[in-house]
Amino acid sequence: MASIRELHEQIISKERSAVEITQEALNRIQELEPKLHSFLTVTTEQALKQAQAVDAKIAAGEEIGILAGIPIGIKDNLCTKGIVTTCASRILENFVPPYESTVTQKLADAGGVMVGKTNLDEFAMGSSTENSAYQVTANPWDLSRVPGGSSGGSAAAVAADECVVSLGSDTGGSIRQPASFCGVVGMKPTYGLVSRYGLVAYASSLDQIGPFGRSVEDAAILLSAIAGYDPQDSTSLKVKVPDYAATLKPDLKVRKKLRIGIITETLGEGLDPEVEAAVTKAIDQLQELGAEIHPISCPSFRYGLPTYYIIAPSEASANLARYDGVKYGLRSPDADNLLSMYTRTRSQGFGAEVKRRIMIGTYALSAGYYDAYYLKAQKVRTLIKKDFEKAFQSVDVLISPTAPTTAFRAGEKTTDPLSMYLNDLMTIPANLAGLPGISLPCGFDSKGLPIGLQMVGKVLGEEQLFQVAYAYEQSTNWHLQKPKIA
Numbered sequence: 335m336a337s338i339r340e341l342h343e344q345i346i347s348k349e350r351s352a353v354e355i356t357q358e359a360l361n362r363i364q365e366l367e368p369k370l371h372s373f374l375t376v377t378t379e380q381a382l383k384q385a386q387a388v389d390a391k392i393a394a395g396e397e398i399g400i401l402a403g404i405p406i407g408i409k410d411n412l413c414t415k416g417i418v419t420t421c422a423s424r425i426l427e428n429f430v431p432p433y434e435s436t437v438t439q440k441l442a443d444a445g446g447v448m449v450g451k452t453n454l455d456e457f458a459m460g461s462s463t464e465n466s467a468y469q470v471t472a473n474p475w476d477l478s479r480v481p482g483g484s485s486g487g488s489a490a491a492v493a494a495d496e497c498v499v500s501l502g503s504d505t506g507g508s509i510r511q512p513a514s515f516c517g518v519v520g521m522k523p524t525y526g527l528v529s530r531y532g533l534v535a536y537a538s539s540l541d542q543i544g545p546f547g548r549s550v551e552d553a554a555i556l557l558s559a560i561a562g563y564d565p566q567d568s569t570s571l572k573v574k575v576p577d578y579a580a581t582l583k584p585d586l587k588v589r590k591k592l593r594i595g596i597i598t599e600t601l602g603e604g605l606d607p608e609v610e611a612a613v614t615k616a617i618d619q620l621q622e623l624g625a626e627i628h629p630i631s632c633p634s635f636r637y638g639l640p641t642y643y644i645i646a647p648s649e650a651s652a653n654l655a656r657y658d659g660v661k662y663g664l665r666s667p668d669a670d671n672l673l674s675m676y677t678r679t680r681s682q683g684f685g686a687e688v689k690r691r692i693m694i695g696t697y698a699l700s701a702g703y704y705d706a707y708y709l710k711a712q713k714v715r716t717l718i719k720k721d722f723e724k725a726f727q728s729v730d731v732l733i734s735p736t737a738p739t740t741a742f743r744a745g746e747k748t749t750d751p752l753s754m755y756l757n758d759l760m761t762i763p764a765n766l767a768g769l770p771g772i773s774l775p776c777g778f779d780s781k782g783l784p785i786g787l788q789m790v791g792k793v794l795g796e797e798q799l800f801q802v803a804y805a806y807e808q809s810t811n812w813h814l815q816k817p818k819i820a
């Protein structure tokens with residue numbers, strides 16, 4: 335499918351109707367889903383209705399916004415009123431939210447067309463979508479490989495042209511890592527920039543919703559549409575949201591010398607040499623575009639992973655206490671008293687990874703261990719934040735690979751949680767510090783799999799991140815490559 339801007343031009347010039355464009359996406363979904371499994375629910379009827387409403391406006395000569403009539407995929411941990419929202423968990427199999435998340439409401443108000451709810455790791459816990467209780471999404475570039483996770487369905491759907499853009503959520507890398515594996519652009523915004531109202535909570539101090547697109551511009555347009563203050567989310571920031579797409583320029587020369595820091599800890603040992611080579615080339619390219627390059631050390635980064643795997647499960651164990659068979663979704667039918675209803679519902683409703691995290695979190699928060707684990711992790715979180723603050727005194731943007739490898743084979747890491755967790759090594763620090771991060775394509779390995787480049791910015795540095803990412807993207811043609819889905 336074309337870009338948002340191109341489709342918008344087609345709709346307003348009446349070259350194509352919103353219904354035709356939506357139908358194109360729905361046909362593509364029908365054709366590819368038997369192979370890809372990106373969607374848990376396809377909302378055909380509602381999508382066509384939304385598209386018809388856009389066409390009616392055009393027929394009446396009314397103005398439409400840039401997202402009107404654009405097919406969008408929504409991660410299935412965002413509540414959609416009247417449409418089942420499962421979080422890829424058995425425990426929410428039949429959960430139909432009575433309310434709409436702020437982000438999906440904003441998209442609907444902008445005339446966006448939701449084509450369906452995308453697959454994820456159960457409750458957004460995982461790096462491959464293999465923890466979904468329903469299906470494993472395939473990577474469009476190689477169907478035997480994973481699309482990354484947890485927002486694997488949203489990334490694969492965009493890469494495979496099943497929709498134009500999509501929404502994901504990122505707690506430790508769940509937008510950026512699948513974007514990297516699927517060869518698309520994914521952005522995790524500054525904590526608080528996008529309302530989390532209606533996002534099913536995983537780890538509330540880390541979760542952020544963000545966009546996927548096949549280009550920096552598409553992702554920028556989508557972020558402008560979903561960002562902004564929301565009184566329904568107490569962590570929402572009261573800031574004015576820029577029109578990110580309006581300030582994109584194809585080079586870096588117009589601005590005062592841009593300083594880019596390379597996080598030295600993310601290169602070398604443990605990194606796939608082909609990923610390292612592609613990232614090194616991207617750095618040279620940025621230098622050619624006019625950026626100044628500085629190696630930067632962030633020594634506390636190596637504690638990011640263990641810190642995250644204390645804090646995230648701790649918060650998850652508290653957030654997931656609400657699934658008790660009383661209020662939402664599944665209730666075990668074969669319990670004869672209240673306690674067994676709780677325990678049976680939870681043992682039948684949650685998958686292995688979710689149970690593992692609830693146990694880790696409950697342990698870390700229990701009296702006697704709290705100081706040794708949770709409190710310690712919070713202190714290290716502050717150290718990581720300080721590393722970033724120090725780095726941003728001398729550079730504007732930090733660069734690293736998004737993930738240590740390209741997409742791995744389905745089943746390759748399912749029996750070894752630790753090797754699965756290692757995928758998030760480079761993405762987690764930005765979540766711990768609340769900073770914005772973007773992943774964009776920077777090459778392919780010898781197997782033809784996409785490689786992702788990560789850029790991390792200062793608090794509310796989205797505008798600059800998009801500008802740098804756009805200038806790089808426009809000087810390459812990585813984003814124009816399409817997977818041949820066989």
Ligand code: GLN
Nearest residue numbers: 458459460505506507508
């Ligand atoms: N892969 C990480 C985890 O399993 C990050 C997930 C996420 O960002 N939602 O927790």
